[in-house]
Amino acid sequence: MIDGLEAAITRAGRGDGAEVMRFPPGLSRTQFERSDYMRTFPHFAGTVHCFCGGDREHREVLRCIETGEDWTGQQEASDIVLTPAACYPVYPVIAARGPVPEAGTLVDVMSYCFRHEPSSEPTRLQMFRMREYVCIGAPGQVLAFRADWLKRGQTLIRSLALPHAVDVANDPFFGRAGKVMANSQRELELKFELLVPVNSAENPTACISFNYHVDHFGRASDIKLLDGGVAHTACIGFGLERLTMALLRHHGLDIQAWPDAVQMVLWP
Amino acid sequence: MIDGLEAAITRAGRGDGAEVMRFPPGLSRTQFERSDYMRTFPHFAGTVHCFCGGDREHREVLRCIETGEDWTGQQEASDIVLTPAACYPVYPVIAARGPVPEAGTLVDVMSYCFRHEPSSEPTRLQMFRMREYVCIGAPGQVLAFRADWLKRGQTLIRSLALPHAVDVANDPFFGRAGKVMANSQRELELKFELLVPVNSAENPTACISFNYHVDHFGRASDIKLLDGGVAHTACIGFGLERLTMALLRHHGLDIQAWPDAVQMVLWP
Numbered sequence: 001m002i003d004g005l006e007a008a009i010t011r012a013g014r015g016d017g018a019e020v021m022r023f024p025p026g027l028s029r030t031q032f033e034r035s036d037y038m039r040t041f042p043h044f045a046g047t048v049h050c051f052c053g054g055d056r057e058h059r060e061v062l063r064c065i066e067t068g069e070d071w072t073g074q075q076e077a078s079d080i081v082l083t084p085a086a087c088y089p090v091y092p093v094i095a096a097r098g099p100v101p102e103a104g105t106l107v108d109v110m111s112y113c114f115r116h117e118p119s120s121e122p123t124r125l126q127m128f129r130m131r132e133y134v135c136i137g138a139p140g141q142v143l144a145f146r147a148d149w150l151k152r153g154q155t156l157i158r159s160l161a162l163p164h165a166v167d168v169a170n171d172p173f174f175g176r177a178g179k180v181m182a183n184s185q186r187e188l189e190l191k192f193e194l195l196v197p198v199n200s201a202e203n204p205t206a207c208i209s210f211n212y213h214v215d216h217f218g219r220a221s222d223i224k225l226l227d228g229g230v231a232h233t234a235c236i237g238f239g240l241e242r243l244t245m246a247l248l249r250h251h252g253l254d255i256q257a258w259p260d261a262v263q264m265v266l267w268p
Numbered sequence: 269m270i271d272g273l274e275a276a277i278t279r280a281g282r283g284d285g286a287e288v289m290r291f292p293p294g295l296s297r298t299q300f301e302r303s304d305y306m307r308t309f310p311h312f313a314g315t316v317h318c319f320c321g322g323d324r325e326h327r328e329v330l331r332c333i334e335t336g337e338d339w340t341g342q343q344e345a346s347d348i349v350l351t352p353a354a355c356y357p358v359y360p361v362i363a364a365r366g367p368v369p370e371a372g373t374l375v376d377v378m379s380y381c382f383r384h385e386p387s388s389e390p391t392r393l394q395m396f397r398m399r400e401y402v403c404i405g406a407p408g409q410v411l412a413f414r415a416d417w418l419k420r421g422q423t424l425i426r427s428l429a430l431p432h433a434v435d436v437a438n439d440p441f442f443g444r445a446g447k448v449m450a451n452s453q454r455e456l457e458l459k460f461e462l463l464v465p466v467n468s469a470e471n472p473t474a475c476i477s478f479n480y481h482v483d484h485f486g487r488a489s490d491i492k493l494l495d496g497g498v499a500h501t502a503c504i505g506f507g508l509e510r511l512t513m514a515l516l517r518h519h520g521l522d523i524q525a526w527p528d529a530v531q532m533v534l535w536p
Contacts (some may be wrong), residue, residue, distance in 0.1 A: 051310040071306070
């Protein structure tokens with residue numbers, strides 16, 4: 001199902017000439033710090049820690065595991081942070097190439113992502129796959145890209161025969177300051193979501209998001225336009241597990257009984 | 269290249285009826301502890317840690333990041349440990365099904381893996397993709413599976429026109445006790461590697477490994493045979509990035525100039 005969804009997303013973007021990039025599910029701590037993620041979503045981040053001791057410290061770890069005590073106290077932070085959204089490793093790569101060309105830059109990326117939101121709700125996994133198209137360029141370019149994909153995203157979901165609606169949305173920013181950020185994000189219409197009922201009709205699940213980051217990643221990674229201005233960015237994110245669950249919810253667990261038209265989109 | 273390698277590995281195993289399983293790049297800490305990985309390879313493991321504080325603790329994290337101080341001291345261990353080898357999440361799934369059927373169980377798995385061995389050597393990545401075939405059953409079954417794949421692995425590498433040799437090997441066990449384990453592993457011929465020169469002819473790179481775990485994972489995950497005995501396991505692991513680097517090293521960076529026969533294997 002995920003393979004079929006990925007192929008359908010590829011076809012929906014075919015002809016745009018997006019550069020395909022694939023990264024491991026982690027990025028360097030320095031890059032992560034520059035993205036300012038800890039300011040807005042500290043509660044979601046996953047840092048990778050390692051054992052750096054010798055034989056004596058090792059014996060203590062094993063003793064703790066045997067007696068059921070916490071053995072992770074000795075773990076030290078490594079240089080790796082888990083990727084919070086598929087597009088994070090893209091921006092430093094683009095920045096390193098120098099100014100963005102006149103026509104803008106388009107990237108196709110997919111990665112496992114991590115978000116520390118333990119929940120028994122199946123649409124809220126801690127590790128999940130996110131496919132993205134990312135546009136980097138002048139404000140007008142990235143806004144046109146997002147407007148175009150708002151239509152394409154709905155066309156794709158319609159071809160999968162899923163009930164859906166598009167709505168303005170906000171990210172779950174952390175803490176008291178986060179409330180202000182969320183309100184501002186909604187007011188400026190920086191984020192739209194394509195919602196499909198999965199758990200319930202009252203609380204439909206965001207399966208595609210359409211995000212305009214203004215100059216956040218341009219500033220964080222120092223991505224310049226040819227005229228010296230800061231690049232703006234936008235991304236379209238497809239939640240592959242959520243789309244899979246939406247398909248199973250609406251078309252049933254017997255894939256061979258799915259509508260022919262839907263099967264033809266996923267497995268042409 | 270990775271897609272082509274994966275398809276070729278799939279074809280090499282076609283007809284065996286292996287069950288395809290795909291997991292996220294992490295497993296639960298409880299499962300990880302049961303695998304006894306911290307006894308043998310504590311230095312490679314990556315535990316995932318998260319921020320669990322409130323607004324006050326958040327301000328302290330941001331202050332540390334701004335002043336360049338270590339901000340990870342507040343991170344607390346989550347329930348997730350990064351997958352150290354692709355087959356680790358397979359064993360608990362198989363155990364939960366009850367006794368292994370008469371014919372044994374065969375699984376096809378692929379995952380990003382993490383090993384904390386920072387190195388400037390490109391064949392020694394911290395995050396890399398490992399494809400595996402895993403056999404679970406009676407000792408004779410899993411040994412026959414491994415013997416069969418020792419031949420198939422060489423046939424595959426020959427079809428990719430890569431120079432290679434097979435040799436007995438050992439895992440890089442930790443500490444003083446590790447030396448004894450490594451010697452015993454070699455003496456009992458529990459691990460073979462298919463080596464291809466990538467960095468040098470003197471120190472060729474293990475691109476495929478052929479591992480007999482005896483009853484290690486059977487005991488750790490409590491996998492039983494129909495007669496009540498403990499299941500034995502073996503796995504064949506393909507290092508996808510290492511195989512890619514071997515291809516680039518021997519056939520050059522211009523893929524269209526690669527031997528036609530090799531291109532036909534990867535992109536038939």
